[in-house]
Amino acid sequence: MKLPVKPQPASPETVTTGPLPASRKIYAAAPGAPQIRVPLREIAVSAGASEPPVRVYDASGPYTDPEAVIDLSAGLPEVRSAWLSRRAGLVAAHPRAVKPEDNGSVSPDRLVPPCPARRQVLAGQPGAPVTQYEFARAGIVTEEMAYVAARENLGREVALAEAEQRIADGESFGAGIPAHVTPEFVRQEIAAGRAIIPANINHRELEPMIIGRNFLVKVNANIGNSAVTSSVAEEVEKMVWAIRWGADTVMDLSTGRNIHNIREWILRNAPVPIGTVPIYQALEKVDGDPARLDWEVFKDTLIEQAEQGVDYFTIHAGVRLAHVPLTARRVTGIVSRGGSIMARWCLAHHRESFLYERFDEICAIMQRYDVSFSLGDGLRPGSIADANDDAQFAELETLGELTKVAWAKGCQVMIEGPGHVPMHKIKANMDKQLATCGEAPFYTLGPLTTDIAPGYDHITSGIGAAMIGWFGTAMLCYVTPKEHLGLPNRDDVKTGVITYRIAAHAADLAKGHPAAQLRDDALSRARFEFRWEDQFNLSLDPDTARSFHDETMPKEAHKVAHFCSMCGPKFCSMKISQDIRADTLAEEERQKGLAAKSAEFAAAGASLYVPQA
């Protein structure tokens, strides 16, 4: 079924589909693994431009492929099934039965129907390798590794000398960006703990992606269910919309009713990794009283979500009893929801966090399904005043300790980071995280570089995100304009994702990623040559670029005008500059011609002077 690009009124079929302007989905074969088809977006360039189309990374999944059949009830194709079926350590599990409290004990008339797309639930056998980390340590290159290697290269072959020159031209602060990403390089990075491929064995619809300092910087978008859910498609659409604009992973932070069933619909239709914060659902199961949380309800929630296919869990196991008093004199105390829940629990029981004490058991569950850890920063600063304080860094030390435990148990790990941090304190966060957590990937929220701009916190944080991405953060969690004020709507989500794509790309450029600048250059050439359509199409948000241009120059003829509304034809620097270029190059050619003539003359032994006898 082909669907129109524009979103439709909510109904089970209407998520946003269709390609972006001038774009087509292509599938590149992974080198050495022709059965692996890696999605890319190819942006066409005007026929007159005499340059090739531009290939860009594409996280949007089948939704932007006009050839794809989208049926939310059936879910996306299980691209990973064949790969997983060859792994001896995986067996069909006897899945846990869905309980009423999984959906917040919603009344039957308000229950969102379960997603009909049923999948066999897999689990790892005891002792068998399951996770990407375990395979990597064992020297085995998985299909996921081959897939992300091809994906990171954007299907492009940059000449080795050029790639090396671009890397040398960048500043990566000691990262080890390769000229070309090979499957073996991916394996090594995962084995070293420097990268993860969040890929639950029960999320076989996933198009694998990698998070690590030596790969392209990634972006996460958060979504959450509505208090009153009008339709399943509306919930799935939040994810589809976020990945359409470039979110690489999506965290489902839902807390209300129907949470289990909606998550199922999202997972079955998600081509990107889905992350959650299981403590949110666990808290719902104990009616919102942190003191009533315990290991059993938490463990049950982990298994519930792992069997559904959640790819990474935020676990706030670094919030220890002894850390809580360190926050008492902060300007903004504890601002992480998970952090505050666990701090409340610790104080209520006057004992060590059960997440910390049961960490081994948590690892065992995560390993069985290859759920990656996102070790939560429950004590991240919520204001400039609290940045880089004792509470924050004490927790980071604990996260470093837990990272090593998780690795020993075969799990993939990334580390969450702040928060609110002024510019001059950002690098210390990155350096400390690298040192403390053994180079496990850093995954930061912003950071926001000032507290005084509610309504613009995508910008206050976009500044910090670009910088920390440059310094080495592997994934940036987006912040929308509604941060601190309310729930983001559709426009806010798009603004947040685009802002963070800017930050991630600015970071890739600064790090010297070999292929990053190709898109900038293509767009700049289009700009210089007044190829307006190309300029729109090559941009992160073609629709907005076009509509802004049309506000002052709406006519179709203006799309080929050799000037724009900003300066008008008389003052157009680009136009003058083109004339200058033509003149200068013509003069150079003339000089070259003269020189050639002169050389010819000299070579012929001719001279103006007759040699004296």
Added chain:
Amino acid sequence: MKLPVKPQPASPETVTTGPLPASRKIYAAAPGAPQIRVPLREIAVSAGASEPPVRVYDASGPYTDPEAVIDLSAGLPEVRSAWLSRRAGLVAAHPRAVKPEDNGSVSPDRLVPPCPARRQVLAGQPGAPVTQYEFARAGIVTEEMAYVAARENLGREVALAEAEQRIADGESFGAGIPAHVTPEFVRQEIAAGRAIIPANINHRELEPMIIGRNFLVKVNANIGNSAVTSSVAEEVEKMVWAIRWGADTVMDLSTGRNIHNIREWILRNAPVPIGTVPIYQALEKVDGDPARLDWEVFKDTLIEQAEQGVDYFTIHAGVRLAHVPLTARRVTGIVSRGGSIMARWCLAHHRESFLYERFDEICAIMQRYDVSFSLGDGLRPGSIADANDDAQFAELETLGELTKVAWAKGCQVMIEGPGHVPMHKIKANMDKQLATCGEAPFYTLGPLTTDIAPGYDHITSGIGAAMIGWFGTAMLCYVTPKEHLGLPNRDDVKTGVITYRIAAHAADLAKGHPAAQLRDDALSRARFEFRWEDQFNLSLDPDTARSFHDETMPKEAHKVAHFCSMCGPKFCSMKISQDIRADTLAEEERQKGLAAKSAEFAAAGASLYVPQA
């Protein structure tokens, strides 16, 4: 006449007036100069908060003072008249008569009427000190210097120890930020060429401000006239609107008809420095043909604008004939309008730029009225590919040379900077500018950190602006979302200014400006204590913050709710965190009580053990 806050349909009276929410205009006396009244904005905090109101820098002029009488035809009060009348070197000039070509030879029926607010035109006598630089070098503290000293302190006295601690906590890359700004410090900075007070002696309506690395980072907004001007107020409103949201200076980049008369209306009503690019008007006078430009028409334009009171001129004297071929192989050639005009002129005549050759004469004119130089970067890069190239840095070397000439002639100077620059190449720009231009203030456009986001270039450039501001740039020229696409409308101007206020403030925070963090802290306390109204009012854009909050929680009761729509009451980390704080502090008190008891017991010589005989 008191005017409503909301803009009215265009008519000569309707510019935006009235205070920002919860704000009142206060006037602080300058220490040692009680006749000088420095405007500040005082933001009230809820009665229950038990903390003082917050004073912030206020560039908005009388328009936000309900007590002010606003009459565009009369112009603003001449706050500087008394100061200037005491300066012996200034005399009434015989001003140049307005010529038809000054207004683009517009037909009489379309002529914008001249502003009735006539002012006596002053000029410096030959050999007499006129400029702030000359007074500073002579060891004289002017009223303008005393004014900006008080203004930079925000009317606040930060305790010395605290100020020094905040400076030490920051990273200013070798800037010399003082704990407290004194008039003598201002004088020294100006005498060293490290700061300027753009203040034409014919712009006596000006509320002086300072631009320099050791002061708060400033923001410039550009405006331009419309092709069809419907009213004078509409043109003046562009300036009033920009300064309402925090622009410290405004550049009038108009190029069309009525340019002289509209500029007169703007200047007579501008409390901020006004900058222009005189070559634009000169080009209009020769019908838009760069080749027809000459020294006479340019000189005439300089005098015309200097007599009107323009505070700084962008002069592209660094674009030399020899530099032009360096741009021929660039991806985007020359993107500065002024730069391309001068390059075209140089090539057309195959001779050195008349701006460069006549630079001494230009200085003489600038000195006579104290017009500050903004030495233009006509060869700034217009794409990531062209950043930090030979053309750019060759021009910067020339600007360094010209800076020294201008200083020798008694002029104030700042230097314009890029442009499009990836993050890792930004600091080199700052370092090279400091070294080459003898620490003259740097005034940069962005820089944009990627080319791929037209429609979001306020963000791509806000990232670069925050960074280069941190590194030492004194003023940031804003970029609006319409950059590269069209003319900014009212909303775009506001978005651009707010984005750049964020960048400037983030830079001030990172540099360790003693008072910068006070506003962040006040807002964060309001946030933590659920003082929603205070959170809105203390923000850079209270209207947007409030409206975003109201989208999901519109009721008045929600303005005092101890939670928000993001997490709801059960999950509110701030609420849980407040409980934790109360618990922890109570426990600490209890422990302290026990310790005190114990100490008391010990002091009394008591012991549980009876000493053995």
